[in-house]
Amino acid sequence: MKKVLREILNTSLYLLGVLCLVYLVIHFVGQRTQVQGSSMEPTLSQGDNLIVDKLSYRFHDPERFDIIVFPFLRQEDTFYIKRIIGLPGETVQIDEEGNIYVDGEVLEESYGKEVIANPGRAYEPITLGNDEYFVMGDNRNNSTDGRDPKVGNIKRENIIGRAWLRIWPFDKFGFVKHR
Secondary structure, eight states: HHHHHHOOOOOOOOHHHHHHEEEEEEEIIIIEOOOOTTTTTTSSSTTOEEEESSSSSGSSOOOTEEEEEEETSSTOOOOEEEEEOOTTOEEEEEETOOOETTTTEEOOOOOOOOOOOOOOOGOEEEEEOOTTTEEEOSGGGGGTTTTSSTOOOOEGGGGGGGEEEEEEEEOOOEEOOOO
């Protein structure tokens, strides 16, 4: 009888340890998310399953062109995935030809799927605060992003993490390219 009780106790402690470890990994290290919509085409597609790295931003700040996940603050349990274009303290503006300017210089990048048709609120210069980022989807004309006042600038504290690994579909399995 003692042997059976000891075995039940050991198994229970083992399962408790596994559950605690899984909780810590999901809460502090990484979590799975699924892409909904086409705002990040061609980089990420509808239905892509990703692992979001929640750990690295504890050691360094997000960088330009990182693909990040953050909550849409106007709707509970809704998360957006976008690319960082503007960093804290910078000024971002988009002209009528669709050129993106950061601190008055044209941003050299090739992530946009097409020329920006609507600069939105970035038609006027947007100066970012010390903890704010300006984000855009790669599918520039089919993305609700920092150009829309409903999204606006993203505060550092609201960044959940960085897209790290695509785990589905299997034929696209691999690390997400940020640069």
